[in-house]
Amino acid sequence: MAYQPAAEAVRPLRVGVTGIGIMGSNHARVLSQLPGAELVAVADPDRAQAERVAGFLGCGAVTDHRALLDLGLDAVIVAAPTHLHHPIALDVIASGTSVLVEKPVASTVAEGREIVAAADRRKVTLMIGHVERFNPAVQAVKDAIAGEELLSIAITRVGPFPPRMSNVGVVIDLAVHDIDLIRWFTGSDIVEVQPQTSSAMAEREDIALLQFRTASGVLAHINTNWLTPFKARTVHVATRKKYVIGDLLTRQVTECFDYRPDGSYSMRHLPVAYAEPLRAELEQFLSAVRTGRPPAVTGDEGVASLEIAISCLTGRSEGSFRSADLRRATG
Numbered sequence: 001m002a003y004q005p006a007a008e009a010v011r012p013l014r015v016g017v018t019g020i021g022i023m024g025s026n027h028a029r030v031l032s033q034l035p036g037a038e039l040v041a042v043a044d045p046d047r048a049q050a051e052r053v054a055g056f057l058g059c060g061a062v063t064d065h066r067a068l069l070d071l072g073l074d075a076v077i078v079a080a081p082t083h084l085h086h087p088i089a090l091d092v093i094a095s096g097t098s099v100l101v102e103k104p105v106a107s108t109v110a111e112g113r114e115i116v117a118a119a120d121r122r123k124v125t126l127m128i129g130h131v132e133r134f135n136p137a138v139q140a141v142k143d144a145i146a147g148e149e150l151l152s153i154a155i156t157r158v159g160p161f162p163p164r165m166s167n168v169g170v171v172i173d174l175a176v177h178d179i180d181l182i183r184w185f186t187g188s189d190i191v192e193v194q195p196q197t198s199s200a201m202a203e204r205e206d207i208a209l210l211q212f213r214t215a216s217g218v219l220a221h222i223n224t225n226w227l228t229p230f231k232a233r234t235v236h237v238a239t240r241k242k243y244v245i246g247d248l249l250t251r252q253v254t255e256c257f258d259y260r261p262d263g264s265y266s267m268r269h270l271p272v273a274y275a276e277p278l279r280a281e282l283e284q285f286l287s288a289v290r291t292g293r294p295p296a297v298t299g300d301e302g303v304a305s306l307e308i309a310i311s312c313l314t315g316r317s318e319g320s321f322r323s324a325d326l327r328r329a330t331g
């Protein structure tokens, strides 16, 4: 007789999204197409925006996350502006509902830690939306460097000013993605930070050149800004035996290896799967909600990356310093 999964195991998870701007609309679109999810409703104080997205996707529309929770959900995606992640995530968790909080987890390390502690106490799944980990080109780089002795990582994430300026600069908005990647690629904490930032056009920093050293001894560099007329996202990783180059936009990943004394070497393009990163992220989140297993990006990891990002601002031009100083700087 064929195996019949229990009804509960196949029931789609009831999910809502709060904050239906650029990122929240993308979450809602992907969730509406995921077999394991039922997009119940979206929430935004901009009622017209919530209703427009809901009408398009065929779900309900409400104007705040409390009304969303009243609908009885298994999980909520928080894609409201970053300064609202903390109060909204705490309400969602208090209702016993699992939550995916967009990156960065919160505005401050203390708020981020409160979110993590609340989720631990309430025993709900908390995942942070570091979606770049689910980019297949990033996965291909990670696979290519597995088991290699890593020496350095250089990441470029530049582009024009975003259409709507949020109240954070490039370090908290963009570099936090790459701080997460550096920690993930190396499996190690960042213990030294040497930041250079400046505000050429905006009130907050719009250019940052950040250097790091991990506990495992890897050197890393992030070049990010909102002053480049085109978007570029590249990752270069030097290992003892290989040099791996990933273009995160074209999703082309190349490795150079087999260096010979005459200066010649071999080069090959690596296979990169096709997948929408946000879909892969949401599938992982829903799987963690269903199984109770730790999510792909934990709350602690989100807080650790935020802590380093904030230290790049508070520790500006102070030279290098150790993790104990980072803790003092970010409180």
Ligand SMILES: NC(=O)c1ccc[n+]([C@@H]2O[C@H](COP(=O)([O-])OP(=O)(O)OC[C@H]3O[C@@H](n4cnc5c(N)ncnc54)[C@H](O)[C@@H]3O)[C@@H](O)[C@H]2O)c1
Residues within 6 Å of the ligand: 018, 019, 020, 021, 022, 023, 024, 043, 044, 045, 046, 049, 064, 065, 079, 080, 081, 082, 084, 102, 103, 104, 129, 130, 131, 164, 173
């Ligand atoms: N993972 C990524 O790559 C990525 C990319 C972009 C943005 N983000 C994150 O997503 C979040 C939202 O960014 P965005 O670019 O979509 O911003 P956005 O300004 O486009 O959208 C924010 C939405 O939240 C709504 N909102 C305001 N107050 C609210 C409240 N109390 N409850 C619910 N909704 C509320 C606004 O009306 C707006 O529609 C930020 O935390 C940002 O860092 C992540």
